[in-house]
Amino acid sequence: MGNVGAKEIPELFGPDGLRTDGRRPDELRPLKITAGPLHQADGSAFVEWGFNKVMAAVYGPREVHPRHLQENNKAIVQCRYNMAAFSVDERKRPGLDRRSQEISKVIAEAFESVIFAEEYPRTSVDVYIEVLQANAGTRCAGVVAASVALADAGIPMVDLLPAVAVGKVGGKLVLDLNKLEDNFGEADLPMALVPQSGRLVLMQMEGHMHRDELGRALDMGVAGCRGIYEKMKAALRDRYAVAPAASSEVSA
Numbered sequence: 001m002g003n004v005g006a007k008e009i010p011e012l013f014g015p016d017g018l019r020t021d022g023r024r025p026d027e028l029r030p031l032k033i034t035a036g037p038l039h040q041a042d043g044s045a046f047v048e049w050g051f052n053k054v055m056a057a058v059y060g061p062r063e064v065h066p067r068h069l070q071e072n073n074k075a076i077v078q079c080r081y082n083m084a085a086f087s088v089d090e091r092k093r094p095g096l097d098r099r100s101q102e103i104s105k106v107i108a109e110a111f112e113s114v115i116f117a118e119e120y121p122r123t124s125v126d127v128y129i130e131v132l133q134a135n136a137g138t139r140c141a142g143v144v145a146a147s148v149a150l151a152d153a154g155i156p157m158v159d160l161l162p163a164v165a166v167g168k169v170g171g172k173l174v175l176d177l178n179k180l181e182d183n184f185g186e187a188d189l190p191m192a193l194v195p196q197s198g199r200l201v202l203m204q205m206e207g208h209m210h211r212d213e214l215g216r217a218l219d220m221g222v223a224g225c226r227g228i229y230e231k232m233k234a235a236l237r238d239r240y241a242v243a244p245a246a247s248s249e250v251s252a
């Protein structure tokens with residue numbers, strides 16, 4: 001155990017350089033994406049990522065509520081990110097707190113920049129993200145789930161939006177922080193990437209890192225996003241794959 005002031009810091013790397021959960025610094029947590037699990041929604045996706053479990057549902061393009069938000073020349077994107085009261089160790093106070101409002105806003109803005117909103121004037125695309133189990137990285141898991149749900153709903157977009165956080169932990173850059181690393185790390189840098197153009201449409205930073213590290217952190221995050229992108233496409237392929245037609249011939 002290290003000790004900085006009153007804060008006991010656990011060892012975050014083993015003698016082999018691996019992390020507490022056995023990952024290399026540039027390794028993602030296990031990620032499973034299911035497209036279309038909800039039947040009521042126009043589009044949906046469920047993401048299990050490490051110990052995170054996040055459901056996303058998309059409705060629209062549909063009538064705007066409240067009406068005064070309606071835009072004459074494009075669709076608006078409304079997002080509600082919510083963490084269930086039972087999603088964390090100690091019961092979280094239910095409802096929209098400031099953190100949820102901020103995350104909802106940055107996620108809506110990220111999707112506004114990739115959705116072809118001009119095609120659906122005077123409508124709203126409504127994105128709901130429900131975090132059922134949280135273990136750091138839930139906004140990125142939310143973006144990944146919502147992005148697959150938007151594609152499942154058939155909303156035209158420039159591209160899917162993979163997202164991941166890079167952190168600085170014990171002086172080292174690591175991909176996809178777990179909760180322990182998030183608690184004791186020096187920095188947390190979530191980002192969402194438009195893979196085709198290389199544009200980052202969501203980037204936030206908590207903590208601090210040197211500008212040289214920032215460049216390397218972005219490279220690490222972009223590489224991580226490219227891996228996640230492949231899994232997002234695979235989830236959609238699985239959902240829409242047409243089963244081969246059963247042969248009508250019966251072999252003798």
Ligand code: ADP
Pocket residue numbers: 088089090091092093099134135136137138139140179182188190
């Ligand atoms: P992200 O989940 O995107 O990493 P934060 O960095 O704000 O967002 O939160 C890190 C983690 O801290 C969350 O994933 C969750 O496990 C935990 N957490 C966040 N808010 C609360 C809360 N109100 N109560 C308990 N745990 C929380």
